[in-house]
Amino acid sequence: MKKMNLRLTSLTLLLVAFVFTANAQTKKNPENQSSGNVPSDNLPITPKVKIGKLSNGLTYYIQNNGKPEDKVELRLAIKAGSILETEDQLGLAHFMEHMNFNGTANFEKNELVDYLQGIGIEFGADLNAYTSFDETVYILPIPSDDPEKLDKGFQILNDWAGNALLTDKDIDEERGVVIEEYRTRLGAATRMQNKYLDKIAYKSQYAQRLPIGTKDNLENFKYESLRRFQDDWYRPDLMAVIAVGDLDVETLEQKIKDNFGGLTNPENPKPRPEFGSENHEGTFVAIEWDEEATASQVQIYYKDKGEPQKTKTVQDYRDNLVQGLFNQMINNRLREYSNKPNPPFIFGFSYHGQIIGNKEAYQSFAQTQETGQMDALRVLLEENERVKRYGFKASEFERAKKDNLARLENFYKNSDKLESNRIVNSYVQNFLRESPIPSEEWRYNYAKDVFPTISLSEVNALIAKYLHDDNRLVVMTGPKKDGLTKVTEQEVVDLLDEVKNADIKDYEDEAVRAELMPVKPAKGTVAKKEVNDEGELIETTTLTLSNGAKVTYKKTDFKNDEILMSAFSYGGSSLYPDDVFKEVVYANGGLTEAGIDGLKKNDMTKMMSGKIVNVRPSIGAYSENFNGSAAPKDFETMFQMIHLYFTKLDKDDEAFASFVSKQKAFLGNLESNPNISFQIALGKFLNEGNPRYSGLPSAEDLDNANYDLAYKKYQERFANAGDFHFYFVGNVDEAQIADLASTYIASLPATDKRETYKVPGFRPKTGSNEFIFNKGTEPKSQVSLQWSGETKYDADEARALNALAEALSIKLIEKLREEEGGVYGAGARGSISKIPYGSYNFSISFPCAPENVDKLIDASIAEVQKLIDEGPTAEDLDKVKKAKLLSRKDQLEQNRFWLNTIRSADYNDSDLDNVLEYEENVNALTRDDLQDVAKKYLSKGYLRAVLMPEK
Structure with missing residues (x-):
């Protein structure tokens, strides 16, 4: 297993999960798409899915779905989790999940991961798995346009169904990785949960079977205990294979029959018990x-x-x-x-x-x-x-x-x-x-x-x-x-x-007005219309309005009922003097708590009933912004909200006081968490001497936040709509958008003034620095290695540095996790930014045991040095390229991707047509390109920051 984000279902999240509608449950019923007005009717099943069962008891679900193209989402769901463990198996349901990536009948240790990376499957982002109390689920997206890759995908699923080798050597090598995962879960939430879990699961085995298990058992369990778990519970009558994607149902069904029809159940299979929780008095x-x-x-x-x-x-x-x-x-x-x-x-x-x-x-x-x-x-x-x-x-x-x-x-x-990955889970849960x-x-x-x-x-x-x-x-x-x-x-x-026994009064539901904007503003006009028709893929239309504001839209058919919006104007808080910035920086977030045009937030919620729309203005460091989304039927409401946030944001001292109160409650004890405290302290260290560094506000900072001044500055920043550029992507009605833009944006006050942001004079610390921070009682550390500084922005170098980080991530997992068994996860990131000034940042981070910090840092730096001296291997660079191209193929059919891409092209003053050259540019990357940026940016000194527990 490599860069795996193997999730255990978090009990904490389970306990606080917010569900507006009931978690309705149904059995498999015959297809019936009637309106269901007869109460005794069986609940229908969607006609899009084919459900079947093999003679060995394995269930399968199949659906043809063409979004995205050339991909099938595969799942192997097993009704076996930690609740089935015996006393000598604590944590082994989850351990078994790990072992399925560490040597199977058809893939020796590391071969599986190497193969999947070689076809562009990214770990964590694509490939995943999880173990819960009652189930284990394996997740594998696979290309469907290549028969060989498709066959391999089903072969992998078949291996996961019970063909892990579970050699003594492989088991022992994985103990360290699982213990490191166990270590990441240590902390206040776990300590407190362990003290009351038996009251939630009263007299229940669930209270004794947390999926992560116990450290003692993970270190000392006998090999046979793990093998027995596989033999008892990894069997076809407890399994389902789910396949949803861009392939015909008949082909997928035959693949399932060919790969899973030969699985057999034990001669005397153990009954799969159900475990309950007892009721209690009082x-x-x-x-x-x-x-x-x-x-x-x-x-x-x-x-x-x-x-x-x-x-x-x-x-x-x-x-x-x-x-x-x-x-x-x-x-x-x-x-x-x-x-x-x-x-x-x-x-x-x-x-x-x-x-x-x-x-x-x-x-x-x-x-x-x-x-x-x-x-x-x-x-x-x-x-x-x-x-x-x-x-x-x-x-x-x-x-x-x-x-x-x-x-x-x-x-x-x-x-x-x-998308198929949004459909497949419903069948897993069924x-x-x-x-x-x-x-x-x-x-x-x-x-x-x-x-x-x-x-x-x-x-x-x-x-x-x-x-x-x-x-x-x-x-x-x-x-x-x-x-x-x-x-x-x-x-x-x-x-x-x-x-x-208290005297409680009835709830009073105060009425609100029926319309958000009863009177429409005086309409402006569209002064100019320009179409970027350099190809259907990036076709956009830009309207220049009579007040100077610009509206760019791209009509797509990716979603029928979605329109996304973003907008910016250069400037932001960078234009504030230092003293003003300090007074308002902690107040800006509370400005929109006040509501608009006399409607408080609670009034807005009531009035917006039945609408799918939201709009959020904000003041950033270098621009003022809007973000939002709407269903097409509520498109006009989105424009009305934009107009009112420009012209009629209310000022409400009580609403701001409520914001401050909630911020104090939320932020007040964040620094108690060692990891958060470490990041805060590191930020202060790197920004020592920065007159505009804000960081995490204290209660005193929030009390001193100047709401009056922040409101005044908001009015200034949003006084000139002519300096704004708006972007809309989705199922846009092209006839409607010009009218709405003329009515609600062209009518906004504007001037001919065009601003830009102010480049800060301060630069964070760079070069060789060491920062050691002691916090926490658990034996856990966090390592952050950073290379950063100023540079001239270059798109080719930015692309190479990003790819270099992905190549290094592959090596870090191989070295720190697979060879050393010292981490659960590790990764690198690399980027070059253009705004507010040309700068680069490259980082490595991982959690580990305190006693392993120096050894693992040395191993990481050794991998960096190999990149400087030799560049990445051809195999690793090929893996990076394939992952990028596979990911981009999906992105091209997403509204969010296009909104961000179109906006970023203008914000960063780059050419939107570059999106057409993405595949060419990625394929053109060479080992020398990555080695060159490694020499240029990673040969200098670096920051060594380490969180250690309190002595």
Whole structure:
């Protein structure tokens, strides 16, 4: 295994995952695309997929999908994870995953990785795998236009299905890598989680089977324990092969039959057990704190007492829509709290869904100030109780239906343009959890039909099922520090009782105006229209408006229901004097908290119900900017928001105070995390003497932020629309965009003044420097090696330096991970920038054990020296080229790529036509080119920065 980003499913993310709609589950039912008005109807399966089962029990899913071209996404899903481990196998489900990249029947150790890199498959970005409590999933995208590569892809999947060699030598060599992965997970979150996990998974094996396992077992397990896990659980009746991509179904089906039909199950296969969690009386309370915790959090679990109800019928699916509306409304209310003065939490949410294994719960979560946990808990409890007593309002209900339907419509309209890697996971989840797979058309049409039949009383009734005083858990986690008093269990219990009997008033839903911009501005005109028709690939149209503003658009058919937007004007905060910059730098982020044209943020949320649109202005270091997106039906709303952010951004002291409060809560303890503290300290070290260095703001910095001045400077920076260039990419209506641009952008105030950014006088430290930083109690270090400085920008050198970093990354993984077993991951990055001045940066970074720092740095520098002396190998350069070209092929069909490319061409004053020469330029790269930039940029001194644990 090489540059693998092998993810374990994070329990922490699982616990706080925000799900607006229920995690509906379904079994495989016959295809049925009727509207499903009969409640007993089986839930339909999309007709796009073919589902089958081999005689050995292996299930397969196949779909032909032409986006992107010439690629098939392959998955091997196995219903075997850490929950199946015996006491001598702790961590071995995950270890088994690693071993599938370290010697199989058809690929000796390192041959698999070498082959995949040789055909352009990038690790982490493309190839991946993960192990969770209940499953292991292998991920492999493969070219479909080359029969040999396609055959190899299925052969690799076949090897993963149970043909790992698991030699003593290979196992021992991988122990160090897995232990380094284990090391990366050490820290405050893990320490606190380990203390309350048994309360979440009460009397359950899940509490004893975290996928990463234990360090002791990873170091000492017997070879036979791993082989036994493979023999017991890597078998076809627990597997599914999923293939989605640009190839006909018949060919894919035959490949699956040929490669997997010969797999056999054990003579006496072990039953695949299911593990549950027991119910308990009363309320459990877990209050944990840690010196390195970065955030204070509150979680409430009202755990279901019965088994999860799988969604098998149309009526079940309707129930899930009802639950989705509930989730939408409760979270709209909680979002309002975070936008109020003195907010009780940074953000909060509630939903009903899975917590661990087969246990589901109604869950409420909030991230709070370090002293605000009890306030946040009170709000969560009171809002749940308020809904229980009074229910939701009809106005809330109508907005929720509009929002849900708008999202479903957006998914439906884009459904025929979905990339294969976005489709394939739905089939993985159908196999693993029986999750539903009706078509997006059916989902949208069914919701459109059934929403009018859902009553508010149905939604209101859910809260009575969710809330109960037993089988309940409250978890609080946060920082341990001087001056901070830990909440007690009795305080929590008392608050639970208090809220239950409190006098709570009904929710007031204040009405907002119906239109964002009731009166349209006086319309301008299009002064000039220019078409760049140097080829269909890069065809763009630029409108110069009567006020001087420019609008460039590219119409694409990559997505049916997507338009992306960006804009810039040179200048930004670089034009502020140093004293002004210091006063406003921490205030700029809070400017848009105020809303526009008298509409507060909560008002905006209400008024935008049913719309798919967002616009975000910002002031950067060297430009002022806009970014946003919209569905075509809401294109005009996007233009209206642009106009109002120019002319009618509100000034709201209470909204800014709310922003400051949330920033203090979010940033206040970030430096408790050793890695974050290291990066902050390193930034200060490199910028010593920089009069404009900001870094992470303190509470005092936020209190001193000058909102009045920041607002004034915002008005100045956005006073001249004529200096802006706007970009739109997507399903643009070419007849409409000229009218909208004339109405909402050409009408903006403008002058003939054209600005540029100011180049800073300060330069960060370069050359030979050493920075050692001690922080943290766990035995973990972080290494950062950096080469940087000024240079004249050269596009060819920039391309070569970037490729050099990718070639070095291949060697770092080979040396530091495969040979030394000293890291889980390592990589290099290289770039040359043009703005604000020509500069280069090249870096190497990796985490490791403290005792291995010097050895691994020496090994890294030795690899750098080889590049200087000899250049990369021809094989490594070929791998880099193929990965770049394969990635670019996909990018050319993405709106985001084109938006960034077109904007960057203007921002950096480069030729957009260069995109047509990308393949030629990449193929022209030589070993000498990379060696030349290595000599030029890596022969000078470098920064050696190391995080070490506290002594």
